[in-house]
Amino acid sequence: MKQRITYVVTEPESFTPEQISVQKRKNGNGDTFTLKGVHAAKEHRITLGLDELSQAPINIEVLKKWHELHIRWASDFPDSVTAPFTSRVSPGLHIFFTPSTEAKNPDLCRDIRSLFSDTYSPIKCTTSHETAIKIPMLSERFSMSTALQYYSPFSEDDWDASKIAEWFQNMTGADSSASYIDIDYDAISQAVIFTVVWSHAPNKKGWTESVYVPEDESTVEIGVLSHEPNTDPEDVQFGGFLTMLGRDDKPKPTRFQTPTRHYPLLTPESFNPNTTPKLSPLTYTTSINRPTGLHPTLTLTLPSEHLTAPDPTCKLHTYLTLPSALFIDKYQFSDPLFLTSKNLIALRSIAGATDLEAPDWVVPQWGSASLFELASPSSSAADTEASAPPSSGDWNVSIPLHLRYLPASPTPHTPISIPWPVVFWVCRADEGEKHSLNPFDRKHLGYEALFGPKTRFMHVQPARERGADEEYKRLVETIDVPVLDTQKAGMVEMGTVGVVVLAFLGLCWVLFGKVGGKEAADKMKKKQ
Structure with missing residues (x-):
């Protein structure tokens, strides 16, 4: 078993090397790495060989069915995660997979239920062949693509009740809620990689914890890094301290630079070598028109004053993941005037349940995924003779949706959850082939296969808004859909x-x- 733990300091001005240390354990069995009050984002990565899976909730018989299996779970709480953990997917459970050619009728649905309890939220899954959708891709040889995709609006309560969540908590020892969790397996490497990322420490005092090698055969690599200034817009640079427990007596200073596929959206001043990188103030919110009726409209709102392309090659996109109760009428988006009125450029891709007439109870797929290219004030001004300065109002992008007829229910309304889409700039990357050299590279998010390998994604962070109860609003919109009330059906x-x-x-x-x-x-x- 190998472990890699990385802390990326979010307050470098207040961090000092005295906050970390390596000491011999009292019983003499290995070293202990200790942090005291470090404010940082944290990644804990655990790599297990197939012969070590007895320690994990996923057994080898499940993995042998798949040539590739990539599980992505994202929390529905808004978190601003620092580089290099800026990539995003919509809240919920995403599974990208390719069946093994040697497996006979592999059943993903049964494996999902064995790992993720559906006590709290029923999982819509009949068979993997019927329920999963095929991922469209730019090239069949594209290395970041799997054949099929599955999604479920798995909330944090559902995740906490699963076997995997319990195992993660025992392995990492962290009490705070994670921003996202990844599980990766492919038949070539014959290894399973578990990754969990937290955007911040469990309390305002920062991370205060000790890490040690659990077994003689294990290795634990630990890094305490900070995102440093860098003039190259395609690379990220980190400096800090690294240690390997059992080999290093004390953390060693380090500095390295690497190209990254998912780049944080920074302020222009951040590319000054003497300035600490800062996230752009650009954020977005998602809302649903009220009353919704049977044709709700999803609206993305972004502040116009910050909505400027980071580079002339960059185009603004959004990627929607919709449950089967909702669908997009792709024929609507063939009219240029209609697109202009909604501040849209084009519907670039759509896959999954797109039947315009079928009620929800006859749709076997989990839902649909679609990619839109969005207009922006700068792109709209480019069509005129002179570009106008950015306005101070909000820029609204509207995407019409349609509801399917839902099954009868003991109540007159059925709630439908719509996860917030992800929003990002798509830019050209001259060093795209070198992305795999990044030790923090994150792939298999659903939308990379829709672009070429020389692409970098600059993610717009969702806004953190407080509701009436002073809690942060979750990244999920809920609408109540009228259905036949079985209690009044008589x-x-x-x-x-x-x-x-x-x-x-x-x-x-x-x-x-x-x-x-x-x-x-x-x-x-x-x-x-």
Whole structure:
């Protein structure tokens, strides 16, 4: 087993080397690494060989079914994670996988239920062949692509109830909620990599903890780094201290620079070599129009004054992950005037459940995923003769959605959760081939295969807004959809029967009543 623990200091001005140390354990078995009050984002990565899986909740028989298996879970709490942990997916459980050619009818759904309890939130999954959707890709040989994708709006409560969450807590010893968790396996490496990332320490005092080697055969690499100034817009640079427990007596100073696929969106001043990098103030919010009706509209709101492309080659995009209860009518987005009115450039890709007529209970897929290119004030101004300065208002992007008819329920309304999409600038990367050299590179997020390998993603952070209860609003929008109330279905049935009977009697009166009246009138005429 190998472990790599990385702390990226978020307050470098207040950090001192005296806050970290390596000491011999009292019993003489190995070294202990200690931190005291370090404010940082944290990544804990655990690598297990297949012969070591007895320690993990995933067994080898499950993995042998898949050529590749990549699990991504993201919290629905808004977190601003520092570089190099800036990549994002929509809140919930994402699974990207390619079945093994040697496996016969592998059942992903059964494996999902064995790992993730669906006690709190039922998992829509019949068979992996029916439920999963095929991921469109730029090239069949693209290395960041798997064949199929599955998604479930798995909340933090659902995740905490799963076997994997319990195992992660025992292995990492952390009490705070994670920003995201990744599990990666491929048949070539024959290894499983578990990764968990926290955006901040569990309390305002920072990380105060001790780390040691649990077994003689294990290795633990620890780094305490800070994001340093760098003039290259494609690379990130870190400086700090590294240590390998059992080999180093004390943390060693280090500095390294690496190209990155997912780059943080920084202020222009951050590329000054004498300035500490700072995140751009650009954020976005997601909302649903009220009342929603059967055709809700998802609106992305961004401040216009900060909505400037970081480079002329960059284009603004959003990637939506929608449950099967909602769908996008792709034919709407073929009209240029319609797109302009919504501040959209184009619908670049859509996959999954796109049937325009089917009710939700006959749709086997989990839902759909779509990629939109968005217009921005700078791109709109480019169409005019002179570019206007950025305005101070909000820039709204509207994406029309459509609701499917939902199954009957004991209540008159059924709640539907819509996860916030991810928003990012897509820019050209001249050093795209070197992305795999980044030790923090994160792949298999669903949308990379829609672009070429020479692409870097500059992510816009979701806004952190407090609700009426002073808690941060979650990155999920909920709408109540009217459905047939089964408790009142009897009244509806009786009413329907009554209307049918009355209509039948009325029809009989029209048909036979008039005939009888006409015969009586004829008889009276004959007598006269």
